Amino acid sequence: MKMQNEVAIVTGAASGIGQAVAVQLASEGARVVLVDLNSCEKTIGMLGDAEYLECLGDIRDPEFVKAVINRTIEKYGEIHILVNNAGTASRLDLEDMTLEMWDRDMDTNLKAAFLFTQAVIYPHMKEAGYGRIINISSVSGLNGGVVSGGDEKNGRSGPAYAASKGGIIALTKWVAKEVGKYGITCNSVAPGATATAITAGVPYDTSQQVIDRMGEPNDIANAVMYFASKDASYTTSQVLKVDGGISIG
Incomplete structure (x- = not known):
């Protein structure tokens, strides 16, 4: 077990990619802190005998974030892994984008x-x-929004989502430069079209990809597991695209 007794915080752990990440970390021996606005009951049922801590609340609230960290330290005494996964995605184009929707995506994602x-x-x-x-x-x-089918006007992830995810990439690189001297790495996984609640009901033409299928949460979790492991001790500031090859062009 590569992460025996390590403590991992995973945001958005109730479903989708966060759920897959939490389950995989637990399978490698990690004690997982499940953070979400919604109940993580389904995820907990998939953890087997793994140790876990459930923290429910709004990740945009600094006081809630402090409470999660405090509870984690009180219970486990240390934190080894953080997976910032929780997110929202509006599909409104620039003309229809509201300040409320912009703030929601920027605050939740970045x-x-x-x-x-x-x-x-x-x-x-x-x-x-x-x-x-x-x-x-x-x-x-990286590319300003993945095009999907359906609504011609709002057929790709919106500007707030793209901007927030671009910001995540810049933040990753900045943090990596700052904390490498402390033995800390910071990396990013950049999914393409992946079957989660965010993409539910949105048609994607995966025939334009090298690998003609939607990604699954475990595809993304597999990449996270490498970055979270000691095997990645000499890897930092990287953005790993897990996208079926859509980025090849």
């Missing part, structure tokens, strides 16, 4: 990642001289 990253590093990972931070971005943050 602000929350900043809050958790800051809170786990200072002082916990820094004092321990070890840490693995993995941010789930998106190929939308």
Whole structure:
């Protein structure tokens, strides 16, 4: 078990990619902290005998983030891994984008990642001289939005989503430069079209991909597992595209 007794915080752990990540981490011996706005009951049922802590609340709220970190330290005494996964995705185009929707995506996808990253590093990972931070971005943050079928006007992930995921990539690189001296790595996984609640009901033409299928949450979790492991001790500031080859062009 590569992560025996390590402590991993996973946001958005109730379903989709976060759920798959939490289950895989637990299968490798990690004690998982399940963070979500919604109940993680289904995820908990998939953990077997693994140790876990469930923390429910709004990841955009600095006080909730502090509470998650405090509860984790009180129960386990340390934090080794952080996976910033929770997110929202509007599909409104620029003309129809509202400030409310812009703020929702930016706060959930980018602000929350900043809050958790800051809170786990200072002082916990820094004092321990070890840490693995993995941010789930998106190929939308690299190419300005993955085109899907359906509504011609709003047929791809919107500008707020693309901007927030681009911000995640920039944050990943900035943090990696800052904390490598403390034995902490920071990397990102950039999924393409993946079968989660965010893409439910949205048609994607995967025939344009090298691998002609939708991604599955476990495809993304597999990449996260490498970055979260000690095997990745010399790997930082990377953005790994797990997208079926759509980015090849």
